[in-house]
Amino acid sequence: MATINFDQVCVDFPIYNASARSLKKRLFQVATGGQISADQSGRVVIRALENLSFNLNHGDRVGLLGHNGAGKSTLLRVLSGVYAPSSGTAKIDGEIGSLIDIGFGIDAESTGRENIFLRGALLGLDRASIKDKVEEIIEFSELGDFIDMPIRTYSAGMHLRLAFSVSTVIRPEILLMDEWLSVGDEGFKARAEQRLNELVASTSILVIASHSKDLICHTCNRVLWLEHGRIKMDGAPQEVTQAYFGY
């Protein structure tokens, strides 16, 4: 059973301007003592998340609402383990899978088949298990002979098909998504939808960031509304979306 436990989680991004980043400045700071240390203490810090506390348990389908820059993506990245909280604790039990940027790590000069192995390895699959799945992935993507062509010869739609087919072979306990994935033409879309539903159904916890009221009401059973990195509202989809969208 996967659980997620956030206690007073803050994420601060230090912004190093070009000079603070250089060693020279560092050495001069030491040499000149107090003078420049004023600007050292006044270093620009962007607080992306502030004092987030919540618990997620098995069966939670959480929607993240909020305007651009509210901290949704940063929260997803903290959940995925990319960023460790600057203060507070984030306890995450369970294997994490992310469908945040499914096209990530795809190399245009390599063939579709090579990219399946590359993307699979990045997702945490070992070579043997990718080998087991490679035929299934190719079949699902319906790319046919194009699978042995370099990716740069693909159309944008084919590119997405491949990325989607590889990325959805994982079966994680905690699934992170940034908007619902919708790829391909009509025929493919229907199959993709079905596959995504299966994937979501098999996970213990889903966290999805979205701007769509329908999606949130349809998929989620809990909604976190973020504003300026803080939780503004935490509750059932109906009431939070009511407050957020105003209808």
Added chain:
Amino acid sequence: MFIVNALADIATALKRYSLVGTLGWQDVRQRYRRSSLGPFWLTISMGVMIGTIGIVFGQIFKSPTDEFLPFLAIGLILWGFISTVITEGCTSFIAADAVIKQLPIPLTVHVFRQLWRNMIILAHNIVIFPLVLIAVGKPLTWDAFLAIPGFLLLLLNLTWISLLLGVLCARYRDIPQIISSLMQVIFYLTPIMWLPSLLPQRAGTYMLTMNPFYHLLEIVRDPLLGHAPDAQNWLASLALAIVGWLVTLMLYGRYRRRIAYWL
């Protein structure tokens, strides 16, 4: 505490060896895609360089060819590996920033990827060495097998150097510049193009024993040239590995979580 933390990260990275392998090969393939000779271009240019330097310096130093040429060949090949690993080690996190900010992969994977990539390139370059031996008619001896543990110890040292520099360079972006000029200086200070026996006795003790790269190079080079390895070289390299790893593990364990924020 920090050390345990760092070791745990390294252990998980080692378990992802298949990712390291895939990414390392991918790098080499990407660099030489659609070129018919691929990474062997490096072998050719290395071969040409060894030939040219061999002729010029062989004449200047009046060294016998069958001694100087194999010495120069293996020295340049190994130095190429060492210096690339170190300079690329500086950017192993910086270059992987997109992956680091996207996927929760243990960060040492990026260091191992870089090492693996350069080992693949070394494997292409090393083919020159037996050709040189054949050309000058000098046989390999049984001592050559001792180059294997020597190489492993070199690798152990290069790993901590890369990891340490990777962390430091992610935070302070001037360090890669400093390191690359430093490596050029070290190249001339280390006996690669000149034989250590040409040094006057007193200068030799300083320039050789104080230079860690001399010891690291010798533990691999000496056995391949048919000499039994020197205990001093081995001890220096071992000490370097132990001290280096302790410092690196402390620093990496302490700052590992901050690296994503620095990129």
